[in-house]
Structure formats: C-alpha cells, structure tokens
Amino acid sequence: MDNEQCLCDARIFFDEKGLYIVTGEEKLAKIKKNHTPVEPEFTLGCVKSIPLSDIDYLETESYLSTGRLILYKDGEAEPLVWFSLGKLGDFADFVRVFNTYKDTGNIEIPERPDDHGVCKRCGAPCPPGKDFCRKHSKNSATAVRLIKFFGGHVPQIATIVLVMVASAGVQVLVPQISTRSLYDNVLSNPDSLPQAELLKALGVLVLGIIGVRILNVVLTMIQQYMSATIMPKVMYDIKVKIFEAMQRLSVNFYSSKQTGSLMNRVMRDATNIYWFFTDGIPRIIIDGATVIGVLILMLKMNWRLSLFALLSAPLLIVTLVFGDRFFRRMHHKVWVFHSRIGSVLSDNINGQRVIKAFAKEDDELDRFSNMSMDVRNAEVKLNVTEATLFPIMEILAMLLSTAVLGYGGVLVARGTMTAGTLLSFIVYLEMLKEPFGFLAWVTNWWSRCADAATRVFEICDAEPEITEKENAIPLDNLRGDIEINELEFEYEPARPVIKKLSLEVKAGDMLGIVGKTGAGKTTIANLISRLYDAKEGSIKIDGYDVKDVKLADIRRNIGLVSQDIYLFAGSIADNIRYAKPDASMDEVIAASKAAFAHDYIMKLPDAYETRIGAGGQRLSGGEKQRISIARTIIQNPKILILDEATAAMDTETERNIQNSLAKLSKGRTTIAIAHRLSTLRDADYLAVIDEGTIVEYGTFAELIEKKGEFFRLYKIQSEALKTIAIGADSCTNNGEEEEQSNEQNAE
Amino acid sequence: MNKTQNNEQQTISPDTLKAEYLSPDSCSFFRTEKGFLGAVINGTEYKRVVLARALPLSFPDDYVCISDIDKKELGIIEHISDFSEENQKLINEELSQRYFSPVITEILSIREKFGNFYFDVMLGDLKRNFTVKDLTKNIRYHEKGFDLIDVDGNRYRILDFDSIPKKSRRKLEPYLY
Numbered sequence: 001m002d003n004e005q006c007l008c009d010a011r012i013f014f015d016e017k018g019l020y021i022v023t024g025e026e027k028l029a030k031i032k033k034n035h036t037p038v039e040p041e042f043t044l045g046c047v048k049s050i051p052l053s054d055i056d057y058l059e060t061e062s063y064l065s066t067g068r069l070i071l072y073k074d075g076e077a078e079p080l081v082w083f084s085l086g087k088l089g090d091f092a093d094f095v096r097v098f099n100t101y102k103d104t105g106n107i108e109i110p111e112r113p114d115d116h117g118v119c120k121r122c123g124a125p126c127p128p129g130k131d132f133c134r135k136h137s138k139n140s141a142t143a144v145r146l147i148k149f150f151g152g153h154v155p156q157i158a159t160i161v162l163v164m165v166a167s168a169g170v171q172v173l174v175p176q177i178s179t180r181s182l183y184d185n186v187l188s189n190p191d192s193l194p195q196a197e198l199l200k201a202l203g204v205l206v207l208g209i210i211g212v213r214i215l216n217v218v219l220t221m222i223q224q225y226m227s228a229t230i231m232p233k234v235m236y237d238i239k240v241k242i243f244e245a246m247q248r249l250s251v252n253f254y255s256s257k258q259t260g261s262l263m264n265r266v267m268r269d270a271t272n273i274y275w276f277f278t279d280g281i282p283r284i285i286i287d288g289a290t291v292i293g294v295l296i297l298m299l300k301m302n303w304r305l306s307l308f309a310l311l312s313a314p315l316l317i318v319t320l321v322f323g324d325r326f327f328r329r330m331h332h333k334v335w336v337f338h339s340r341i342g343s344v345l346s347d348n349i350n351g352q353r354v355i356k357a358f359a360k361e362d363d364e365l366d367r368f369s370n371m372s373m374d375v376r377n378a379e380v381k382l383n384v385t386e387a388t389l390f391p392i393m394e395i396l397a398m399l400l401s402t403a404v405l406g407y408g409g410v411l412v413a414r415g416t417m418t419a420g421t422l423l424s425f426i427v428y429l430e431m432l433k434e435p436f437g438f439l440a441w442v443t444n445w446w447s448r449c450a451d452a453a454t455r456v457f458e459i460c461d462a463e464p465e466i467t468e469k470e471n472a473i474p475l476d477n478l479r480g481d482i483e484i485n486e487l488e489f490e491y492e493p494a495r496p497v498i499k500k501l502s503l504e505v506k507a508g509d510m511l512g513i514v515g516k517t518g519a520g521k522t523t524i525a526n527l528i529s530r531l532y533d534a535k536e537g538s539i540k541i542d543g544y545d546v547k548d549v550k551l552a553d554i555r556r557n558i559g560l561v562s563q564d565i566y567l568f569a570g571s572i573a574d575n576i577r578y579a580k581p582d583a584s585m586d587e588v589i590a591a592s593k594a595a596f597a598h599d600y601i602m603k604l605p606d607a608y609e610t611r612i613g614a615g616g617q618r619l620s621g622g623e624k625q626r627i628s629i630a631r632t633i634i635q636n637p638k639i640l641i642l643d644e645a646t647a648a649m650d651t652e653t654e655r656n657i658q659n660s661l662a663k664l665s666k667g668r669t670t671i672a673i674a675h676r677l678s679t680l681r682d683a684d685y686l687a688v689i690d691e692g693t694i695v696e697y698g699t700f701a702e703l704i705e706k707k708g709e710f711f712r713l714y715k716i717q718s719e720a721l722k723t724i725a726i727g728a729d730s731c732t733n734n735g736e737e738e739e740q741s742n743e744q745n746a747e
Numbered sequence: 748m749n750k751t752q753n754n755e756q757q758t759i760s761p762d763t764l765k766a767e768y769l770s771p772d773s774c775s776f777f778r779t780e781k782g783f784l785g786a787v788i789n790g791t792e793y794k795r796v797v798l799a800r801a802l803p804l805s806f807p808d809d810y811v812c813i814s815d816i817d818k819k820e821l822g823i824i825e826h827i828s829d830f831s832e833e834n835q836k837l838i839n840e841e842l843s844q845r846y847f848s849p850v851i852t853e854i855l856s857i858r859e860k861f862g863n864f865y866f867d868v869m870l871g872d873l874k875r876n877f878t879v880k881d882l883t884k885n886i887r888y889h890e891k892g893f894d895l896i897d898v899d900g901n902r903y904r905i906l907d908f909d910s911i912p913k914k915s916r917r918k919l920e921p922y923l924y
Contacts, residue, residue: 063844066845084847084901087899
C-alpha cells in the first residue's frame with residue numbers, strides 16, 4: 001500500500017550496505033502449456049534505500065487487515081511500509097533474518113513451505129492447505145481416492161453392477177412385451193385368430209409380463225441386499241480412517257477448526273458420501289443403462305421418429321438443469337433460514353437462566369418469531385414458485401410427447417409404423433424423462449459428495465505438526481530435570497507469546513510460575529508437554545530435547561492438570577482410571593482421597609459409578625478439578641504440571657489439596673501455575689512471567705525482599721484479602737447492630 | 748470507621764470505571780516528523796497514539812478509542828465529526844490505514860468449488876482476485892454493504908450493495924443468505 005493508501009506491488013530486500021524497498025507493478029504472466037510456474041513480470045516504480053547503519057532493528061505491527069514494517073534507530077521508531085495481512089508471516093521472517101544479520105552478521109533463512117497459499121500451476125491465491133486453485137484442482141483425483149475405499153470388495157461390486165445393468169435391461173424390455181407385443185400381435189387383429197389361440201397368446205403375454213416383473217424385483221432385491229452388506233463396511237472404513245487421522249493430529253489443528261465442523265466431517269460428510277454411493281451410483285448405472293438401452297431400441301424401431309423426439313430433448317435437459325439451479329438457490333435460502341432458527345433455539349435453550357435473570361422472555365419470543373417469519377416468507381416464495389414452474393415444465397414435457405404422438409400418428413396412418421410401436425415409443429419417451437432429469441441433476445449430487453470427500457481427505461492428508469522422529473529416544477526411567485533455553489513461540493505469525501525464555505528446574509524441585517492473564521504461563525506448560533513445538537530455542541528433559549524423545553514417553557511421564565477440565569462421558573471411576581485403565585479400585589480410592597474427592601463422591605447416590613459428562617451428573621468446577629487431579633495422581637507421573645489446578649475450589653479444600661499435592665510432589669518435578677500467590681509458598685523457586693518472558697526469578701522470600709513485580713502482585717492480593725476481611729467484619733458488626741435493634745424493638 | 752471506608756470505596760469505583768470522552772478542546776492531533784500520528788491530550792503530548800474503532804462496522808466514525816503505544820487507553824472520541832477538518836483528516840487517514848479495506852466496485856466473476864469462493868473483482872481501476880473460504884463465516888455486514896475476508900485475512904469492502912452494477916449483484920446474491 002503506498003502513501004495514498006492505494007494498492008501497489010512492492011519488494012523488500014537488503015545487502016551488506018542497506019535495506020531497499022522497491023515499489024512498482026507486478027503482472028502474473030500467462031501459464032505455460034506444461035503448467036510450469038512463470039516468474040511474474042515486475043515493472044519498476046521507485047526505490048527507497050536506507051543505509052544499514054541507520055537501522056538498529058526492524059519490527060512488524062499487525063492491524064485489522066494490514067501490517068506495518070517499523071524501523072528503530074536509537075529508540076526512535078519510523079514507519080517504513082504497509083503491507084496486506086497475508087504477508088505478515090513473510091515480513092516476520094524477513095525481520096527475523098534481518099535482525100539476526102544485524103546482531104551476528106549471519107544469514108539464517110527460515111524454512112517455509114513452498115508457494116504457501118498459492119496455486120502451484122497459476123499462482124492464484126488458494127485456501128490454506130490447498131495446492132491448487134479452483135480451476136486446477138481435480139475432481140477425478142477425489143473420485144479415484146473414494147473408489148479405493150471399495151478396493152476390498154471388487155467381486156461384490158462387479159456383481160452389483162452386472163445385476164444393475166441386467167435390471168435396467170429387463171426394465172427396457174417391459175414395453176416391448178407388454179405394449180408392443182400386446183397391440184401388434186394380439187389386439188391389432190383379434191378376428192384373425194381363433195378364440196382359444198387368442199386367449200393362449202394373451203395368457204402367454206400376461207405370464208411373460210409377470211415373469212419379467214418378478215425377474216426385475218428379484219434383481220433389485222439382489223442388488224439392494226449386496227449394497228446393504230457392503231456399504232456399511234465401506235462407511236465403517238471411512239469413519240475409522242477419519243477418526244484415526246484426527247487422533248494423529250496436533251492440538252493446533254483442533255484450535256483452528258470448530259468442533260461442529262469436525263463433527264460434521266466425521267458424521268455428515270461420511271453420510272453424504274454414503275448416500276451418494278448407496279443411492280446415487282446405483283441410479284447412475286441403472287438410469288445410464290436404461291437411457292442407452294431405450295435409445296438403441298427406439299432407433300431400431302423407427303430412427304426418424306427417434307431423431308424427431310431427440311431434437312426436443314436438449315430443450316428438456318436445459319429446462320431441467322436451469323430449473324434445478326434456480327430451485328437449489330431457493331432451497332439453500334430456506335436451509336440457511338432454518339439453520340438460523342436452529343441457532344436461536346439452541347441459544348435460547350442453553351441461555352434460559354440468563355434470559356430469565358434479565359426478564360428477556362418477550363424479547364426472545366420476538367427474535368424467534370422474526371426469524372420464523374423469514375422462514376415462512378422464504379418457504380411461501382419457494383412453494384409458490386414450485387407450484388408455478390413445475391406445471392410449466394410438465395407442459396413442456398407433455399408438448400414433446402404430443403408432438404411425437406402426432407408425428408407417429410402420421411407414420412402409423414401412412415402404414416410405415418405399427419400402432420404398438422408408436423405406443424411403446426410413447427412409453428419409452430416417458431421412461432427417458434426421469435433418467436434425463438436425474439442425470440442432469442446428479443452432477444450436483446456428485447459435487448456435494450466430492451465436496452464432502454475433499455473435506456474428509458483434508459483431515460486424512462493433514463500432516464500433524466507434532467511428529468516423532470524416526471529414531472526417537474525412549475525415556476523409560478525419567479529423572480525429571482527440565483531445562484528451557486532461549487524459548488520462542490507464537491500461535492500466529494509475528495505475534496510472539498514466549499520470547500527468549502530460559503529457566504531450569506532440577507529433578508524433584510517445585511517451580512511456581514506467576515504472572516498476569518495472557519502472560520504465557522499456560523503456553524509454557526503446553527510446550528513442556530509437547531502439545532505444541534517451540535519456534536526457536538529448546539526444552540530439554542533429562543538433557544534430551546523433547547523433539548528427540550518418544551512422544552508417548554513424554555506424555556506418560558508428564559501429568560498435566562489443566563485449568564480447562566474435560567471429563568469424558570462415563571462413570572467417575574472410569575474418568576479417574578483414564579490414564580491407567582487397569583488401576584485397581586484401591587488405587588482409584590487412594591487417588592480420590594489424595595485429591596480430596598472421595599468424600600463428595602461417596603455422598604453421590606451412585607458414588608464412584610455416578611455417570612458424568614454428557615447427560616450425566618452435574619458437577620461443580622471444584623468437583624471436576626478434584627477428579628482431574630485424581631486422574632493425574634493415578635498416572636503417577638515424574639513431572640507434574642498444575643495449571644491453576646485448584647483455582648475453582650474454596651480456600652479450605654485448596655489448602656488440603658495443596659498439602660496433599662505437597663506430599664505427592666516429593667521426588668517429582670512440579671511446575672505450579674497459580675494466580676493466588678499464597679498457594680506457591682512451598683515452591684523452591686518462583687518465576688514471574690510478563691509478556692512471554694521472565695521478569696523475576698528467585699525464592700518466595702527473595703522475591704518479597706526484592707520488592708519488585710512479585711512483591712507488587714503479592715501486596716495487591718494481600719490488600720484485597722484485608723478489604724474482604726474488613727467487609728466481612730463490617731457485615732458482622734452491622735448484623736449484630738441489627739439484631740440488637742430488633743431485640744430492642746421487640747422489647 | 749468501617750462504614751466510612753466502605754462509602755469511600757463506593758464513591759471511588761464509579762469514577763474509575765467512567766470512560767474519558769475527549770472533546771476537541773481537550774484533544775488535538777498532529778503528524779510527527781517520522782510519519783506517526785501524535786496527539787496532545789489534556790495538555791500532555793503523546794508522540795505516537797493508536798486509534799481503534801469500537802464499532803467498526805456499524806459506526807466507523809463514532810466511538811474511536813485512543814491509546815498510547817503501550818496500549819493504555821487515553822480516552823474515547825465520541826464523534827469524529829466534532830473535530831476540526833484538519834484533525835478529522837489526520838484521524839481518518841490513520842483509521843483508513845489501520846482498517847484498510849479496498850472497495851470493490853465491480854464483481855467480474857465468482858466461482859464456487861468445495862466451499863471456497865474464487866472472486867475476480869475490480870477495485871476501481873485495479874483488477875484483483877482473491878479467495879474466500881466458507882463465505883457465511885467470512886462476511887461482515889454493515890449498514891448498506893459488507894466486508895469480505897479472504898483466506899489471508901485481507902478485507903474487501905462493498906460500500907453499498909445496491910449501488911454496484913446489477914450484473915455484479917446477481918453474481919453474489921445467491922450466496923448472501
């Protein structure tokens with residue numbers, strides 16, 4: 001973006017003398033026939049150069065949809081260039097390379113995926129994770145991959161296809177026997193045959209018709225039976241494949257996708273694929289075979305009349321295709337309005353307590369009725385349009401049949417065609433109408449299926465960010481030494497959450513981490529557990545980089561009690577046993593006692609067999625936390641990370657659990673993250689984190705004596721407690737005064 | 748004594764929570780030598796201030812928060828139009844850079860595939876193409892038009908949907924529900 005806030009193309013680079021910003025216009029050259037990417041042509045506008053000696057370091061800032069490169073010299077900032085937000089990652093890398101060069105004189109180019117977000121063929125922008133734009137992505141690849149799911153059932157699929165073709169063939173033969181033979185052989189000249197012969201011929205014909213119909217039903221039954229046995233197996237394979245792929249993926253994948261969207265992929269997308277293969281493919285085969293068979297028979301019966309009928313077919317197809325597109329839009333509109341109503345309804349049911357607390361029942365009713373009104377209007381419009389357009393389309397089809405009937409009638413009158421042939425012709429035309437309509441519409445069905453399949457394959461193909469090295473080191477007997485060196489991490493490009501953080505925790509020691517909300521405390525816990533990988537720097541456990549160690553060994557040896565508690569649907573005992581399914585009931589009770597959960601669990605009617613999670617017993621925040629602690633205790637990890645583990649509990653329970661955890665912490669490395677500073681008195685040392693870096697480090701006593709940030713936070717909390725105490729005193733005094741005055745009044 | 752302390756607290760709290768609205772008398776803007784936006788607020792000079800809209804879609808010209816470079820809020824401008832023309836120009840320049848959203852004047856084509864929407868548009872004289880993933884989630888409606896957010900987080904604005912060419916409207920209409 002130039003100074004007049006107009007879009008322009010720019011390039012930025014540096015050498016040992018200076019930093020250069022070149023603005024101009026970039027034109028993407030036309031794609032070559034062999035699809036090799038072509039370097040864009042750049043027309044030079046102007047060049048701004050800044051000597052390196054005039055720059056101390058560079059920084060990027062990001063805003064709503066733009067970012068800005070800022071130069072710093074002697075503490076003074078100077079804006080250099082604005083850029084679009086999509087380039088933030090590139091600029092952040094550039095800044096990192098530049099600043100490293102300024103500091104060390106070395107050039108370290110970071111690894112970045114090639115052509116990120118750009119079509120590999122034409123350079124057009126692509127959605128994340130896609131290699132090709134719309135024009136160059138192929139449906140056929142999706143189809144081939146889908147078909148591979150049926151790989152293990154080739155004989156059955158071949159039989160199904162054969163049966164379907166046979167079924168279509170039988171259907172095509174029905175008018176030949178029932179209509180043509182009946183009219184031409186029996187009814188056209190009944191006087192020429194004796195009564196007995198006529199009845200015999202009629203009986204044979206009727207039996208033939210019944211036989212053909214039964215054969216058709218039998219074939220359909222075979223096809224449906226075989227499909228019904230194979231399809232669920234294929235669906236099982238697809239769903240398991242998606243679920244397996246999802247388990248492989250890193251936490252970051254789940255953070256970037258909504259739960260609903262992921263659930264849809266497993267359930268709805270798989271079902272979409274299922275229906276296309278169970279309903280769509282058989283119909284394509286049957287209808288395709290019917291169309292081919294009917295056309296061959298029609299041409300054989302009378303090619304002139306066939307060509308006459310086929311001349312009008314394109315008109316019918318075009319009408320059907322456009323009609324379908326038009327209705328699809330309207331159906332989509334109705335569907336969107338219905339989903340909005342669904343959201344309002346869900347909001348309303350989940351938020352009933354808030355709605356009632358604010359007495360907003362009437363407003364909610366208005367909101368719902370307005371939304372329903374939109375649905376009503378859209379549905380009325382759709383129904384009215386359907387009621388108008390369908391008869392018109394029917395008339396078109398009827399005109400076609402009538403025209404054929406008229407021309408056929410002329411041919412019958414001239415004696416070039418029999419009446420039976422004409423009537424079977426009309427029946428065939430009717431038979432073509434539905435397959436034509438379906439085949440015109442099936443492309444949309446396939447698009448929906450391919451769309452669903454692409455989303456499914458997106459998960460299957462996604463590369464987990466956290467991967468285990470080929471020769472990962474096993475860590476069976478872990479001591480628990482943790483060493484963090486120059487750690488850097490960011491969830492989004494150029495927005496660092498952890499900045500050059502270094503600290504050390506010796507095996508068996510307890511480190512307390514304190515800091516404001518959003519300072520990066522939980523991120524440190526996640527990085528130690530290797531739920532995310534550091535961008536720069538390293539985390540070593542017992543001297544080994546966590547990236548080199550077997551993932552299962554890290555996770556088994558690190559117990560994380562997170563502030564976001566998640567309990568699975570099942571019994572309390574099952575949840576406590578989650579990390580060690582073979583734990584005995586004695587171990588479960590011991591862990592619950594240590595987590596001060598046993599007493600309240602025993603007060604529940606079903607005690608340890610109380611169902612929790614979806615549709616189960618409602619537990620308070622503190623109760624859930626205690627189960628979560630018990631779950632971690634039973635895991636018996638060498639490193640214990642307590643991330644606000646006791647925040648939702650009352651002070652007394654918290655103190656009890658602290659004592660209990662203190663006993664458990666013996667011999668274990670413990671990292672405790674807490675807002676309530678008093679809970680960290682037992683820590684061997686404390687680290688105060690602010691904006692992703694350590695601002696203070698020492699023992700509790702040292703930090704209090706230092707009178708720095710920790711002392712300030714401690715003082716604020718102590719004063720807050722004093723205020724509460726004074727408030728409580730005041731309430732008690734007021735209460736006593738009130739009681740006294742009441743007593744006096746009573747007297 | 749306890750009662751007095753409680754009363755003091757009650758009188759202090761509302762003041763601390765009150766937003767500081769800035770008028771042209773208490774606040775003025777200037778452009779620094781280096782090109783940043785600076786401000787003088789209640790007599791104190793800030794060499795670099797950050798502006799943020801509280802209601803960027805519904806009321807882009809009202810409720811603009813001013814913060815210093817350490818993100819500490821200095822006050823709120825209720826209506827930009829209350830300020831002098833010179834100050835309005837400076838505020839709008841800064842805001843239009845921070846909320847940069849090129850205006851779409853014509854839609855040449857929209858193609859949908861697998862839930863991704865590929866747009867070819869004219870931004871005045873400039874032809875641009877961009878991709879929006881899941882249109883329903885990446886559209887922000889305002890009074891007469893809307894913003895489209897592409898896969899890179901860039902925003903493109905249609906100021907008034909009714910005033911763009913009819914052909915362009917027809918291309919986008921089916922997806923706007």
